[in-house]
Amino acid sequence: MVVPDHKNVFDLNLYESVLDPELCEEQLNHMLENDQELLFEFFDAGIRTPRSILTGGNLDLGNYHQCLGIRKQIPSSVVEGKYCMINVPLDQDWPSLPTTPSLPDITWPDITWPPQNQRYLKWRENVAKKSSELRVAMAGYDSFSGATNESSSALAALTFRLGVCIPKACTPRSAINSIFGGLNTSPIEFEESYCRLPKDKHWVAGDYVALVIFGIFILLVAISTAYDLRHNIFLQKDPKKINKLWVAFSAYTNTRRLVTYTPVPGTLECLDGIRSFAMMWVIIGHTFVTQTQSQIMGNPADALAWMTSLQSVWITAAPITVDTFFTLSGLLLVYTTAGKLTSCK
Known part of the structure; x- marks a missing residue:
């Protein structure tokens, strides 16, 4: 028995418990012989050829939610969907399809096309x-x-990474080889990556800790905001008499402080604009890196060509903004120190 933890959050025991070779064969035979509509639902939610192969695309995720939503009663059991990812290398002997008859030779008339x-x-x-x-x-x-x-x-x-939808009683290998076995050829070679089922992710200790921490924080914000609104809005008491500790988590007061700017003599106001642009640059840069490293792009060759072009300099040079914060820190340190030394004279 595999106990879920921070390294293995999915219920592997659930995956093993639903496997039933006899039930799998029975359900597949039923779909192949009597219920092509249900079989089409599995095909529609699952395996297909990736798009943009010539630009590096080797991934097709299928439809995760559509697959797990499949549930149909058949005479002897209930057919439910299971979503799996497989890796299919192209260097293998593929099933050969029946040859189509050759078309007769046709002499087409010359057609004058418009410019x-x-x-x-x-x-x-x-x-x-x-x-x-x-x-x-x-x-x-x-x-x-x-x-x-x-x-x-x-x-x-190339290796295609494909999302497939199969009955939950089957393994990807048994389901795919059974469906394509009718071609009387060698089975398709592929590597099973993982499978997903509804409610296959149990809560672990980290989930409960996070729930408690965020719950306490939300409770503090609610209590602090309610006290703040009651004191300042409903009772209209003197703001100077309010308890500072009770409004420390107030969404009302902290939002006003965030959006209200009060100029202070002697400050370098231009630094606020530089800091804002630097923060936005950091956010955009991290978002870009996250997307490019997620390995779910359909056209990585086009993305690589763009990243090495002049048009992408504004985002690929985002690491420079880290130096901006170092510069601002040094400038403020010198500026503040100089002000202190001047006031001491």
Whole structure:
């Protein structure tokens, strides 16, 4: 039995307890033979080819909530959805589909097309270039040097990360191989990453501690704000007689202090603007880094091209703003010290 902790917050025992090979086979056979509509729900919420492969896209998450929302009663059991992520390498023997009959030769009449604008011609040229790169890669050529490579193609090194939706009684391998097994070929090779079920994340000690801390903070804010509003708004008493400790967490008073600016003689007001811009720059920079490191981008090649271009300097140079805070600290230290020394004379 696996006990949930800070390193393993999901209930692995739940995943094991729902597995039932016999029930899995029964439900899959029912969908394949009698309920294609239910089977389509699983396909619709799950596996499909990633978009933007030529720009580095190798991820398709499917629809997590749609998958876990599948629940249908069949004659012998209840079919429920389970969301899983799998890693599928392209360098493998794929199931071969039935060959389609060849089309007869047709002689098409010559058609005079109207003049086309330059924007359309450029778009068509770009599409043709991308299609050519894809055909070359799939034929086993190196799309960068032009040399042939019989052992592997440029796409063979890719691994697709796909979200799949399967009945919860099945494992990803049993479900996928059962569905594609009708092609009478070798099963698809893939690596199971993880699976998710409804209510599979139990609370751990850290959750309870965070709940208590935030609960106490919210309670203090509510009590302090209520006291502040009663004293200043409803009773309209002298603000100087208010208990400073009781309004320390007041949302009303602290918000007024935050948005009210009172100029003080001798202050460097321009530093407030510099500090504000620096803080916004830090927030934007951290948001950008978080998104680029999340590995859920559909076009990482385009993102890399943009990050190395001149247009991205304003955000890729965000670490410089750290030096701004050091400069402000040194300036304020010298300015304050000079003022103290001047007043002592």
